[in-house]
Amino acid sequence: MSEVKFSKEHEWIKLEGEVATIGITKHASEMLGDIVFTELPEKGSNVEKDGTAGVIESTKAASDIYTPVSGEVADINQSVVDDPSKINSDPEGEAWLFKLKIKDRSEMDSLMNREQYDKFAKESSS
Amino acid sequence: MEMKKTSLFNLHKKNGAKFVEFAGYQMPIQYKDGVIHEHKYTRSKSGVFDVSHMGQLFIYDVEGLTESLEKVFPADLKNLNINQSKYSFLMNEEGGIYDDLIITKINEGYMIILNAACKYQDFKIIKEKLDNKHQMALKDNLSLVAIQGPDAKNVLGKIIANSDKLKFMNGCNFDFEGTKIYITRSGYTGEDGFEISIDNSKVEKFVEILLDNGSKLIGLGARDTLRLEAGLCLYGNDINNNTSPIEANLKWAISKNRIETEYPGSDIIKSQIKNGVDKLRVGIELETRVIAREETKIFNEQNKEIGKVTSGTFGPSVERPIAMGYVDNNYSSLNTKVFLEVRGKKIAAKICNLPFYKKNHVKGETNV
Numbered sequence: 148m149s150e151v152k153f154s155k156e157h158e159w160i161k162l163e164g165e166v167a168t169i170g171i172t173k174h175a176s177e178m179l180g181d182i183v184f185t186e187l188p189e190k191g192s193n194v195e196k197d198g199t200a201g202v203i204e205s206t207k208a209a210s211d212i213y214t215p216v217s218g219e220v221a222d223i224n225q226s227v228v229d230d231p232s233k234i235n236s237d238p239e240g241e242a243w244l245f246k247l248k249i250k251d252r253s254e255m256d257s258l259m260n261r262e263q264y265d266k267f268a269k270e271s272s273s
Numbered sequence: 274m275e276m277k278k279t280s281l282f283n284l285h286k287k288n289g290a291k292f293v294e295f296a297g298y299q300m301p302i303q304y305k306d307g308v309i310h311e312h313k314y315t316r317s318k319s320g321v322f323d324v325s326h327m328g329q330l331f332i333y334d335v336e337g338l339t340e341s342l343e344k345v346f347p348a349d350l351k352n353l354n355i356n357q358s359k360y361s362f363l364m365n366e367e368g369g370i371y372d373d374l375i376i377t378k379i380n381e382g383y384m385i386i387l388n389a390a391c392k393y394q395d396f397k398i399i400k401e402k403l404d405n406k407h408q409m410a411l412k413d414n415l416s417l418v419a420i421q422g423p424d425a426k427n428v429l430g431k432i433i434a435n436s437d438k439l440k441f442m443n444g445c446n447f448d449f450e451g452t453k454i455y456i457t458r459s460g461y462t463g464e465d466g467f468e469i470s471i472d473n474s475k476v477e478k479f480v481e482i483l484l485d486n487g488s489k490l491i492g493l494g495a496r497d498t499l500r501l502e503a504g505l506c507l508y509g510n511d512i513n514n515n516t517s518p519i520e521a522n523l524k525w526a527i528s529k530n531r532i533e534t535e536y537p538g539s540d541i542i543k544s545q546i547k548n549g550v551d552k553l554r555v556g557i558e559l560e561t562r563v564i565a566r567e568e569t570k571i572f573n574e575q576n577k578e579i580g581k582v583t584s585g586t587f588g589p590s591v592e593r594p595i596a597m598g599y600v601d602n603n604y605s606s607l608n609t610k611v612f613l614e615v616r617g618k619k620i621a622a623k624i625c626n627l628p629f630y631k632k633n634h635v636k637g638e639t640n641v
Contacts, residue, residue: 180494181309183587184562184594186616202616204564206308206494206587232309 152255153264154215156197159239162255166221169214170243171203174268176235179205185231187212187223187245194220196254200245203234216254218247279325280416280473281480288490295493296389298326303492311495312589315462316630319422320491321483328392329415329470330399333408334382342383345402346376347518347536349528353378358442358457360526363395368517368538368545371398373508377444377457382407384455386417386468388508402537416476420488421466421499428486429456429467432479436467449479461496463503463630501595502588504556504627510567511554511583511597519545520599522554522627552580553605557596557613558625564594565613565620571600572612572619579604582613588629595629596622 149163157175161168176182184204194200194214201212223245227233233242259267276299285292290301301323303311314320332338339350348361358377362370372391377384387395396411403409420429430437433447436456444457452475460466471479484490497507506512512521519542532546559565569582585596596613604611605624612619 180303181307183309184564186563204587206498206589207302209564209566235307 150255152215152258152260153267154213154258155267156213156215157268158213158215160215160255160258162249162252165248167216167218167247167249168243169200169245169247171212171234171238172264172268173238174272176238178272179203179207179210181206182231182234185227185234185244187228188214188220190220190223192220194218194247203231212244214247215258216247216249217251218249220245221248222246277326279323280476281323281325281418284477284480285323285490290490290492293493296326298389300326301490301492303494304490306489308492308494308498309589311489311491312498314489315422315464315491315495315499316590317423319420319424319428319466319488320462320495321480321488322419322421322491322496323416323480324419324468325416325476326389327417328385328387328389328395329412329417330385330387330392330396331381331410331412332383332385332399332403333410335407338382338407341403341407342376343531343534344536345399347527347531347539347542348376349530350376350378350383352530355380356444358444358459359528360442362518362523362526363391363398364518364536364538365514366537368519368541369514370508370512370516370518370521371395371514373506373512375457375459379444379455384470390509414473415470416473417468417470418476418480418483419460419466419468420483421460421462421464421491422488423465424487425464425466428483428488429469431486432482439467449475454479461503461505462499463505463628464499495589497584498586498589501584501586501597502590502628502630504597504629506554507584516554516599517542517545517550520550520552520554550602552599553602554583554597554599555605556625556627556629557582557585557598557611557622559594559596559613560621560623562594563613563615563620565596565615565622569596569598570614571598571622572614573601573604574610574612576612579611591629597627600624 186202188200196217199211200214285301289305293302363372375386426437439458455470565585571580580600582598588595609624
């Protein structure tokens with residue numbers, strides 16, 4: 148069974164075995180507005196928990212993508228680089244951003260579950 | 274300080290606006306549909322903009338007003354007809370720009386539309402320069418709305434008969450339900466359009482009728498992408514106290530018969546026209562989808578810093594990143610290869626013509 152968790156930087160992470168899929172939440176995509184540019188980490192590179200792993204730009208501003216856990220980039224979603232607006236239409240599904248081969252499963256422990264995140268998102272936007 | 278609201282605040286809210294602070298006002302940055310949709314709607318149909326935060330300055334006619342104002346602005350006001358408008362500048366003695374503005378000659382004297390962030394300072398500067406001799410008023414009882422886009426003339430024409438007969442950069446008084454309103458054919462999007470000065474008590478109803486006739490409210494987000502595609506300057510970004518109209522490539526806005534005459538900064542402007550300028554505002558075309566925002570550094574092929582981006586965004590109609598900025602004048606010619614430093618990486622770009630998006634506004638006597 149897969150496990151989905153959320154970070155305070157509004158990323159979601161789904162762990163299946165050793166591979167985590169990461170994207171931004173629907174709440175984050177709504178806050179950003181129309182997304183027009185995406186830059187993702189390079190395949191094979193290593194990213195550190197809470198470090199930057201790319202950039203998303205909306206018509207208004209640039210925002211960093213943070214990775215909620217450490218690992219080696221196993222895959223990136225080229226379709227959101229080609230058409231960044233996909234992140235607005237399906238951020239928690241088809242428009243995932245990158246996959247990591249994770250190093251330390253315990254890094255997941257400090258992240259929020261869906262219920263905690265929804266509460267956090269509601270509070271941080273009010 | 275409490276933030277000010279325009280008379281359309283409740284209508285914005287009702288239409289799902291997200292608000293931002295702009296020059297002390299709570300203004301709509303976008304509505305439910307978002308920036309790209311709003312931008313494209315304005316280009317294909319028509320959009321309504323609340324610009325009531327801008328200053329509406331009236332200076333009333335007494336003997337000698339035109340002569341006095343010509344000492345303040347580098348515009349040919351003597352040959353301006355009643356109801357004709359002109360783009361001009363309030364300048365400092367160094368040739369820098371305190372504000373860019375639109376002057377319209379009206380029956381009572383002059384109406385000047387000022388940028389929101391500059392309006393109180395402008396008022397003081399102009400009053401001082403006129404030696405307090407003329408009666409001036411910044412009208413808080415008036416709202417200002419713009420309707421822009423190819424359908425603007427039809428939508429507005431249905432409500433205000435004959436408004437579609439106005440020529441570009443001309444205005445006139447009209448009647449809306451017994452109230453006098455003033456309409457000019459002008460705008461800030463590169464589209465045909467109008468700006469309507471109307472009493473605060475009538476503006477909500479007026480805008481609701483525009484919306485009922487197929488127009489949509491457009492926020493400041495799309496206003497910015499529209500004006501940048503049209504190559505128009507945003508005061509504070511692309512022009513300021515330290516840029517002259519010549520450096521900003523806006524020489525056309527200094528009336529030809531005023532170049533040899535006196536106005537604030539005229540000596541410097543004359544010398545810049547004669548000897549050239551060190552930096553020049555240019556359009557910049559990027560070769561990738563990376564967006565270079567304001568303050569992005571510009572380099573030449575030898576990696577020497579030659580300028581900075583002053584506005585940059587994604588252009589929804591041209592479907593690519595667009596930017597403008599100032600470069601060392603040695604690198605300002607068309608197609609010069611430059612590099613923009615974005616997040617530590619050098620992105621290839623070249624100097625290009627402005628506007629990015631071809632203008633669509635009606636022709637008429639423009640006097641420029």
